[in-house]
Amino acid sequence: MKNTKYTAAVLALLLAGCSSAAPAASSSAQASSSSEEAAVTEEAPQAETTEEVAGVTTSDVNGTLEQGDIELPQQEFSRASQPVKVNVNVFDQNLTMPFDAKELTSLNGIKATQDETDKLISNTYLSDGYCTLSVTIDKNNKITRISDNQSNYWGLMTEDGLRRGVTEQTVLDTLKNVQYKKETFNDQLWMYYYEVENDDLDYPYAVYTYTCGEGGVYAVDVTLLGLGEDYFAAEDLAKLAANYYYYDGAKEWAPYYNMSINLDGTFDIQLYEDNGTNTATWAWYKVNRMGKGIDILTNQPVDFMKYLN
Secondary structure (H helix, E strand, O other): OOOHHHHHHHHHHHHOOOOOOOOOOOOOOOOEEEEEEOOOOOOOOOOOOOOOOOOOOEEEEEEEOOOOOOOOOOOOEOOOOOOEOEEEEEOOEEEEEOEEOHHHHOOOOOEEEOOHHHHHOOOEEEEOOOOEEEEEEOOOOEEEEEEEOOOOOOOEEEOOOOEOOOOHHHHHHHOOOOEEEEEEOOOOOEEEEEEEEEOOOOOOEEEEEEEEEOOEEEEEEEEEEOOOOOOOOHHHHHHHHHHHHHHHHHOOOOOEEEEEEEOOOEEEEEEEEEOOOOEEEEEEEEEEOOOEEEEOOOOEEEEHHHHOO
C-alpha cells in the first residue's frame, strides 16, 4: 500500500497532465561478507506504509593493501536458466530497463539536476519534489541505473515489491532461493545484492542491491551491466584503486585505504600512507561498483579496468 502523501503527489502529477502506468569482505579491519542461499516468492510482498527513512548517508571502512595479482570475480547468476526482464516502478510508472530517459524527464513536475562532478561519473538526479533518484543515462539516452537513497517516501520499487523503507526481513523473505551475497561494512550498514541475466543485448546483466541498517532498507539500487563490466565488492574496489594508481604512473603501491560507502551506489576511495605523526594522501577516487568514476584530486575520469589483462 502506498503512502497517502506520495499517492497525493502522484494524483497531482496526473491532474497536471502526466499519464500513470502501472560482497566478498569489505576491509580487513572492519568489514566482512558471507554468501547465502535464499528464492523469489510467488507473490510480491505488500509494501508497508512508511514515513521518511532515517538512516546513515555514508559509512567508512579502512584497511591495508598488499601488492599482488588481482583476480576478477566470476559472474554468479541467480536465475541463469533464462534471461529476465528488469521491470521496475519509478514515480508510479511501470517500466522495463533500459528505458528512454524521456519517459521520466517528460513527466510534469520531474526536475533533473547535475553538477560538474556528476557529469564526470554519468550521474543525474531526478526529483518529483517528494522522491529524489540517482540515475545513469547512457549515450543513447537510456536509463541503465536507478538508485533510491534519499526519498521522503519511495520513488523506486522493484518487481518483487522491494523498496526503500521496508524491513530487512521483507528483503530476506523475498530473496528465498536467490543466490545473493551479503556485504557487511560495520554494525550500521550492510548490503544484499544478487545478479541476473538480463533480456537485453546491450546490457545482458543486472544487479539488484538493497542497503540495510537498523532502520530497515536505506537504499535500493538496480544497475544494468554491459559486456565486459563487473560488479565489484568494496574490498575489490580498494585493490583495483591501488592497482590503477600503481600502473597509471606512480609505480608505488599504496599501503592503506579509507573508503566511504555512499548510499547512491558510489565509493570514495582514499589511498594514503601513515607516518605515525601524520598521513599523506596518495590518490582519491570516486567510482561506481564497476570501477568507473573520477580522480577527485585532478577531476579526470578513471576506469580501474584499464590496467587489467
